[in-house]
Amino acid sequence: MTLLGRATSALRPRGLLEKAEAFAEQGNYRRAFPMFVQAAQAGAPEAEFRVGKCYLEGAGVPFSRAEAVRWLTRAAERGFVAAQTLLASVYLAGHSNADPNAADDFNIGEANSAIGALFPTEDRAGPDYDLALRWALAAANAGSLEAMSLVGFILGSGPDRLRDQAGSDAWYRRAAEAGSAQGALGYGLALLRGEVPDTAATEAYRWFMMAAEADLPTAHYLKGVMAQRGLGCPEDRAEAVACYRLAAAKGLRTAQARLGYALLTGDGVEKNPTEGESWLRRAALQGDAGAAAVVGDLYAQPRDGLPANYAEAANWFQRAADAGHSRAARALGQMHLTGAGFPRDPVEAARWFRIAAEAGERDAQRDLANLVLRGHGLPEDGARIREWFQQDAAAGDLLAAFNYGLCLAQGIGAERDDKEAVIWLGRAADGVPLAQYWYGRMLFEGRGIDRDPARARAFLQRAAEAGVVDAQIVLAEMNLSGIGGGKDHLSALYWYRQAAGRGHVGAMFSVGAMLGGGHDVPVDRTEARRWYRRAAEGGHARAQLMLGRFLARGLGGDKDLASARKFLAAALAQGLAEAQAELDALPSNLAA
Numbered sequence: 332m333t334l335l336g337r338a339t340s341a342l343r344p345r346g347l348l349e350k351a352e353a354f355a356e357q358g359n360y361r362r363a364f365p366m367f368v369q370a371a372q373a374g375a376p377e378a379e380f381r382v383g384k385c386y387l388e389g390a391g392v393p394f395s396r397a398e399a400v401r402w403l404t405r406a407a408e409r410g411f412v413a414a415q416t417l418l419a420s421v422y423l424a425g426h427s428n429a430d431p432n433a434a435d436d437f438n439i440g441e442a443n444s445a446i447g448a449l450f451p452t453e454d455r456a457g458p459d460y461d462l463a464l465r466w467a468l469a470a471a472n473a474g475s476l477e478a479m480s481l482v483g484f485i486l487g488s489g490p491d492r493l494r495d496q497a498g499s500d501a502w503y504r505r506a507a508e509a510g511s512a513q514g515a516l517g518y519g520l521a522l523l524r525g526e527v528p529d530t531a532a533t534e535a536y537r538w539f540m541m542a543a544e545a546d547l548p549t550a551h552y553l554k555g556v557m558a559q560r561g562l563g564c565p566e567d568r569a570e571a572v573a574c575y576r577l578a579a580a581k582g583l584r585t586a587q588a589r590l591g592y593a594l595l596t597g598d599g600v601e602k603n604p605t606e607g608e609s610w611l612r613r614a615a616l617q618g619d620a621g622a623a624a625v626v627g628d629l630y631a632q633p634r635d636g637l638p639a640n641y642a643e644a645a646n647w648f649q650r651a652a653d654a655g656h657s658r659a660a661r662a663l664g665q666m667h668l669t670g671a672g673f674p675r676d677p678v679e680a681a682r683w684f685r686i687a688a689e690a691g692e693r694d695a696q697r698d699l700a701n702l703v704l705r706g707h708g709l710p711e712d713g714a715r716i717r718e719w720f721q722q723d724a725a726a727g728d729l730l731a732a733f734n735y736g737l738c739l740a741q742g743i744g745a746e747r748d749d750k751e752a753v754i755w756l757g758r759a760a761d762g763v764p765l766a767q768y769w770y771g772r773m774l775f776e777g778r779g780i781d782r783d784p785a786r787a788r789a790f791l792q793r794a795a796e797a798g799v800v801d802a803q804i805v806l807a808e809m810n811l812s813g814i815g816g817g818k819d820h821l822s823a824l825y826w827y828r829q830a831a832g833r834g835h836v837g838a839m840f841s842v843g844a845m846l847g848g849g850h851d852v853p854v855d856r857t858e859a860r861r862w863y864r865r866a867a868e869g870g871h872a873r874a875q876l877m878l879g880r881f882l883a884r885g886l887g888g889d890k891d892l893a894s895a896r897k898f899l900a901a902a903l904a905q906g907l908a909e910a911q912a913e914l915d916a917l918p919s920n921l922a923a
Contacts, residue, residue, distance in 0.1 A: 360391025379406035419467035476511035512545030532563030568599025620654035641672025657690035717744030733759035749779030764797035784815030839866035860887030
């Protein structure tokens with residue numbers, strides 16, 4: 332070949348590449364792609380890179396990761412730095428149909444969250460960290476700032492065998508100092524790892540500012556987090572909201588959620604619940620479980636004069652629960668339990684409580700335990716519940732100690748063990764009113780411990796004073812009969828009244844009975860009649876009988892024979908045979 336021929340041959344790939352680039356700039360990849368291929372086949376590494384990128388982006392040719400990798404590898408092996416960088420990103424992204432070079436698709440949470448969220452995480456099944464590191468190092472050593480950040484990410488958040496935190500920090504810093512926005516972001520996060528002295532926080536904020544100048548949404552977000560907390564900069568909640576707004580507008584869901592919370596509560600910005608809900612919805616639709624749970628809470632409460640919309644609340648709680656939000660799973664359980672938005676279904680409620688409980692939601696563990704006590708749930712739930720409470724009780728949690736003691740006393744998850752139950756209930760009685768009631772009850776009954784009515788009365792007194800209705804009832808009965816101490820009918824009446832005020836129908840009857848006569852308290856039949864009526868209307872059979880008598884005889888008020896007949900008949904229907912004699916004594920035209 333002549334000298335002129337060789338020169339012409341060398342110029343041909345460059346000319347094809349220039350023409351292809353011109354068509355590509357116009358968006359005409361149908362014309363550009365064949366020219367990229369011709370130039371690549373002629374040995375131009377830049378053209379090989381462009382062909383690989385076209386396959387990766389589906390530009391002028393159907394998407395093909397395999398073809399993209401093949402062409403990018405050819406260019407990378409020829410030392411083409413951009414191909415090495417992109418190839419590292421492709422291997423890092425794994426076998427994905429997503430664009431692995433979508434540099435702005437960040438998902439960084441709080442300032443102290445894992446640096447691993449720096450790069451895209453969607454659909455990253457099967458990343459090849461070794462090949463990613465090989466090509467990222469090659470490009471980084473050749474001066475690629477993006478590749479330096481990739482190396483920092485892999486060494487900081489890749490598999491344990493590749494971890495090198497000092498190396499990661501060094502690469503991030505090198506990229507940052509060379510002007511890389513992504514490097515600044517990564518190095519700023521590295522500075523916030525572990526215990527953070529003020530100097531490190533200030534430096535981290537400076538790097539985030541640099542990254543924010545490049546308009547990286549995560550940098551705006553992290554500036555906002557630091558401004559909200561006064562970390563590395565003066566606390567400025569208005570500035571935090573402004574930063575969240577910038578990041579939210581670019582689609583960063585964590586920023587959308589933060590902005591929504593701020594607008595909802597008026598934190599650093601004028602309160603605007605409507606706009607706040609809008610941002611929370613956007614974050615939730617992108618998969619932010621916490622935002623979805625908050626939207627669910629909004630719909631579960633009456634607002635603007637409208638009743639709660641349980642169906643809509645359930646939709647958002649479901650979205651949050653499916654994303655792993657344990658509190659939302661518990662909310663779904665409560666809705667199924669109470670019939671809010673769903674038909675009442677204790678079995679389905681138990682399923683959601685179980686999901687929340689297994690995720691560590693302690694309230695859900697107690698909810699599930701209550702359902703198991705009522706005979707719902709799965710056979711294995713009892714053992715699970717007992718194990719959860721035992722672990723927390725051993726760690727010093729008094730409420731867990733009470734629940735574990737209750738499991739032992741009720742035989743939940745294993746055989747009943749009263750002696751062990753008393754030990755745990757006694758520990759919990761130091762600060763848990765329900766444990767005081769149960770411990771007092773065990774002392775009163777002599778279950779697992781020697782019977783001691785006097786000590787029982789003391790513990791029941793503490794529980795009653797804390798508002799435990801069952802304890803108020805038992806304490807009233809002990810004062811009435813003199814068990815565990817002297818008789819004190821005034822105290823008995825006081826505690827019955829306390830329980831009656833909390834809706835206890837049996838206590839309502841007892842207040843009526845004490846005020847009706849025969850006890851060491853002033854007789855007040857008018858008041859007795861009122862309490863009998865409340866208890867009778869609540870379905871208490873003996874209260875129905877006594878109210879019938881009062882109404883028939885005019886005790887505590889005028890006679891009302893028609894009402895007397897009604898309540899006496901109700902008592903008889905509940906099995907109180909003595910009501911029949913009262914009915915027979917009424918005038919015949921009323922007793923039928």
